[in-house]
Structure formats: structure tokens, C-alpha cells
Amino acid sequence: MGAVSLSGNVGRAFRHAMRGCQQLGTVNERGATMTTPADAARRLNEVITRLTGPGGRFEIGPEEVLGATLPVMRNRGRTLGDLVAASRAWKDRDYLVTADRRISYEQHLDAVAALATALRDEYGVGRGDRVAVLAANCPEWVIAFWATQCLGAVGVGLNSWWMPPEIEYGLGHCRPTVLIVDAERAALLADIDTAGIPVLTVEEDLPRLIAAHSGAELPRADIDEDDPAVILYTSGTSGRPKGALHSQRNLLAVVDYHRFSDALAAGFAGRTYTDTEPSPLRYLLTSPLFHIASLHNLVVPRLATGSTVVMYQGAFAADPVLRLIERERVTNWGAVPTMASRLLEHDDIDNYDLSSLTAFALASAPSSIALKDRLRRRFPFARDALVDSYGLTECSTAIAVATTADLEQYPGTLGRPILTVSVEIRDPFGERVPDGTEGEVCVRSPFVMLGYWEDEVSTAASITADRWLRTGDFGVLEDGRLRLTGRRSDLILRGGENVYPTEIEQCLDEHPGVAECAVVGVPHHDLGQEVAAIVVARPGAVVDADQLHEYAATRLSYFKVPTRWRIITEPLPRNATGKVVRRGLTA
Known part of the structure; x- marks a missing residue:
């Protein structure tokens, strides 16, 4: 150009x-x-x-x-690890600030070097391995990301609003060498088989590892600029999240x-x-x-x-x-x-x-x-x-x-x-x-x-x-x-989160009282859109909105759970190919 x-x-x-x-x-x-x-x-x-x-x-x-x-x-530049090494030039300037913490560039770099060394030496993390983080926003999230990059590994940002079935899918999909979680998300792992995946907690394990390897030299990896660095999950029209590989x-x-x-x-x-x-x-x-x-x-x-x-x-x-x-x-x-x-x-x-x-x-x-x-x-x-x-x-x-x-x-x-x-x-x-x-x-x-x-x-x-x-x-x-002029065909945008109906429909379809359903977005004054479900009840079944909401809430992230419900008995409208015609459906 x-x-x-x-x-x-x-x-x-x-x-x-x-x-x-x-x-x-x-x-x-x-x-x-x-x-x-x-x-x-x-x-x-x-x-x-x-x-x-x-x-x-x-x-x-x-x-x-x-x-x-x-x-x-x-x-x-050619590698993200080079950015970490170069950041020492900013010395004692603030890099990360929260309501109660202040971390300088130098402190951050030292923590990254220590954690990267621990991940490499104690957990065998290397080029191409995935290190997944399942946690709310915190400085340790950032430190873990940069430590991963210094090893030539792939950082995986798992959605911290996921429920156990979604977490289980994500772990099976990306197959991390190490999983880093905060205490709230750690509690959700109780019913998930994480055998073979070391789980490190933000509150206890990361500070311990950083302290144990304090003063370590920053690891550097030999990687190419078109090597993978990050996986972030985005909902897919197939109903399963897809991992965008950057x-x-x-x-x-x-x-x-x-x-x-x-x-x-x-x-x-x-x-x-x-x-x-x-x-x-x-x-x-x-x-x-x-x-x-x-x-x-x-x-x-x-x-x-x-x-x-x-x-x-x-x-x-x-x-x-x-x-x-x-x-x-x-x-x-x-x-x-x-x-x-x-x-x-x-x-x-x-x-x-x-x-x-x-x-x-x-x-x-x-x-x-x-x-x-x-x-x-x-x-x-x-x-x-x-x-x-x-x-x-x-x-x-x-x-x-x-x-x-x-x-x-x-x-x-x-x-x-x-x-x-x-x-x-x-x-x-x-x-x-x-x-x-x-x-x-x-x-x-x-x-x-x-x-x-x-x-x-x-x-x-x-x-x-x-x-x-x-x-x-x-x-x-x-x-x-x-x-x-139009968003992706069925996408619902609720408060900045992408919600695809198929995943929710598949969840509701598993309810014994549901014959079929369609999920659509409806205008909301605050969120932009909210999630609405039109549910066709099975003959003889007794289902109500409270029951369906409770059922969905244990299987889906809160922002995917419909907040408006319409329960009907007549079949949903479909086109010549058998697909549900969403246009005109309201709840």
C-alpha cells in the first residue's frame, strides 16, 4: 500500500x-x-x-x-515474548491497577518470568501447548497470559460465565496442559473430569509458584510469527462454541x-x-x-x-x-x-x-x-x-x-x-x-x-x-x-455478549416436556436485546416458565437463559426445507 x-x-x-x-x-x-x-x-x-x-x-x-x-x-515484531522482555524499559510505571492493587511494569515482568519458569519446569509447558485460564478479571489472568506467550504456548481464554457442561466441553476441545482457575470457578469443577489436567488456583497456587521462582530469568521461545498464540471462544451457529485461533x-x-x-x-x-x-x-x-x-x-x-x-x-x-x-x-x-x-x-x-x-x-x-x-x-x-x-x-x-x-x-x-x-x-x-x-x-x-x-x-x-x-x-x-443492515442470521446480542439460539434450543429440547422450541432476541431497553423462548409443549405435559427457567439455568450461562417465555401447543412455522421460520416469532 x-x-x-x-x-x-x-x-x-x-x-x-x-x-x-x-x-x-x-x-x-x-x-x-x-x-x-x-x-x-x-x-x-x-x-x-x-x-x-x-x-x-x-x-x-x-x-x-x-x-x-x-x-x-x-x-x-515477530513474537509476543519480545514485548514482555522490552517492557522492562517502563520500570516502575503502573501497568495494572485495580481498586486495591497497583503493579508496576517491573513487578509484572518479574512475576511473568517466575510463573513462566514454573510452568516450564514443573508442568512441562512448551511450544504449542495450551494453558487455559478460567477466571474473572484479575492481574493474575494477565500474568498467566504473558507467561504462556514467553514459552511459545497457546493461551486459552475460557468464558468465566460458563456453566459446568460448557466448561467440560471447552476443556475437552482445547485439551490444556494446565488449567488456571479462580476459587469461584474451581468450585464448578467438582463434577467435571479433569483427570490429567493440573489445576492451579489464582488465589493460592500462582502466588506460591511466583514466590518459589522469584528472580528467574525470563524464558524465551523459538517460534514463528504465524505460530498460534491465543484461542478465544466465540459462539457458533452449530450450537457449540468455536475456538478462534489467533x-x-x-x-x-x-x-x-x-x-x-x-x-x-x-x-x-x-x-x-x-x-x-x-x-x-x-x-x-x-x-x-x-x-x-x-x-x-x-x-x-x-x-x-x-x-x-x-x-x-x-x-x-x-x-x-x-x-x-x-x-x-x-x-x-x-x-x-x-x-x-x-x-x-x-x-x-x-x-x-x-x-x-x-x-x-x-x-x-x-x-x-x-x-x-x-x-x-x-x-x-x-x-x-x-x-x-x-x-x-x-x-x-x-x-x-x-x-x-x-x-x-x-x-x-x-x-x-x-x-x-x-x-x-x-x-x-x-x-x-x-x-x-x-x-x-x-x-x-x-x-x-x-x-x-x-x-x-x-x-x-x-x-x-x-x-x-x-x-x-x-x-x-x-x-x-x-x-x-443485519447481523448474523440468528445472533442475539445481549449486553455485549453473543448468544446463538441453537445452543439454547438444544438444551431446552432435552427437557421431557418440550416437543420443540425456538429462541429469538427481543428488544430490551438496557441490554439491547434479551433472550426469548417459544416452547411447544408435548401433548399431556405440564410445563411452565419457572420450571423451564430453572432447568436452563443449571445448564447454561446466565446470559443465555431466556428471560421471556411463551408456551404454546401448535407446531412452529417451518419453511420448505423444514427449518423453523424465526421471523415474526415473539414471546
């Missing part, structure tokens, strides 16, 4: 600069002199060309990646994207960027670490930039979150729309000093135009710095990002594709359609996963031979801007 291509994407580059940094008007106040949008566009293009052109710090050029030619950054390259590309964003913001404001100086930004982490929003796009890149990760723990509640923002002078927050909605309902928000917030993003789930308007009217930080984005677990980071200016000028847009990402809208035959025509969103970039862990069929169905990912989402490109 050369200067000519980039010059046609000034708006895209602007999004890179402002994502997680400053909106155009704020940058102007910091010293960038321009009088018109055209002046701003020219200046921005000059900075992009300098950064990404020949000899630039973020020079982009074509290279072969897994059999396809992709635009990649030439000056890139490579070293995928995560390091995310790191470089964030570094480029910082460099572009600095250059646009007339400042000199250097990645040898730590970033003063402080990021609030409120989503689970088994999500790309928190792991790939927060914990990982911030280790490289010397920023601080302020980690919120526990179920989301406005007051403790606001106290953390105020106390830690948080500058950047990417929130699930449900969290943002709850802030709007909070009566005492004016009692908190939120003036440090200069970047506020909505992520992980769609948000309405009305919600964005309410946020802008209510909060100065949203008025000046609100951005929206579109991404998938399979893509490691955002596919497209919309700035404040985009959202104001083009309500409903998700912006343009980010750096090195190509997006096409295709018809059912895989052919590209003209701008303005609806079709399936297809994506190709260095961020796209290797595939689904040990699932060749699903991988082949999702990723073409030339590395295009079929997202299953439908949208339209208009003047290069992406707008979604």
Missing part, C-alpha cells in the same frame, strides 16, 4: 489517529493549525505518507501471508495498529512521536479478558506503549467504575453500550470528576443512534470524543471505526476500514457487489485469525483460499463507509 492509496483514505487515517486519542477539535487546541477541513485533510495525509511510506516508522508493503499477498507493516502475527499487528494511531495523533498535532517514551494514557478495562476488546486491544498493546491498564473487577456497577475513573484519572474507555446506557440512568454522575476522559468508544455490540445522541447531550467526554466501531473475535481488532465527525455527519455509519484492512461486500456466490448494494461483509487483513481450532470444516466455510473472511454479517459500503 503506497501513498496514493492512502491519500484516498484521509477519513480512514483520521479515525486511526483519533481512536483512543483525541477528536479533531481537541487536537487543534493542542497546537495543530488549520482553517478548513481541506487543510486538515491535507495535513493528515502528509503525516500518513511520512509514517507509512518508504523509510517511515510504519512503512507498509505487500508480503505473502499464509499464501495470500497482504499489506503489512515492514518494521514489526497467531503471533495477529496480535502483533494489533499492537502496531495502536502504535500507529498514537504516532498519527502526535504527528497531526505537530508533536514528535517516539516509541521509546512511555505513553501517559490510562485505559479503563471493563470487559472480560476472554474478549478481544480487553485482551488483544487493551492488555496486549498497552504493554508495548507503557500505558496503564485500570482494571475494573466484578459485575458492572456505575459508582465503583466512576470512582476508578476519578481516582486514576482515566483517559480512555471502550464501553459496551449497555454500560453507557446505565451511566445515563445514574443520578449522581455529576458528583464525579470525569474531566480526565478524553476518548470514549462504544464497542462489542451495536448501539442505536438515539443512544449516541443521549450520550453526547449528557456527557462532555462523549460530545468531544465518542467513536463507534465494528469488529469480530475472528478479526482480532476493529474492522472499521467511525469518529465523532462520522457519527454526526452519517448517523448509523461504522466508518471506514482501519489500516491494512480490506473490506468487500459480496453476493451469495462470493462476487463483489457495487457500492450501495447490500451483501455479506467480507474482510482480509493481517488481523484475521488462522482459523477455528481443530475445526477444518468451519474454517473452510469462513475463510477462503486467498484469506478472505466471510463474516456472516450483512451490510453496505457507501463512499467507503460501512453500514450494517
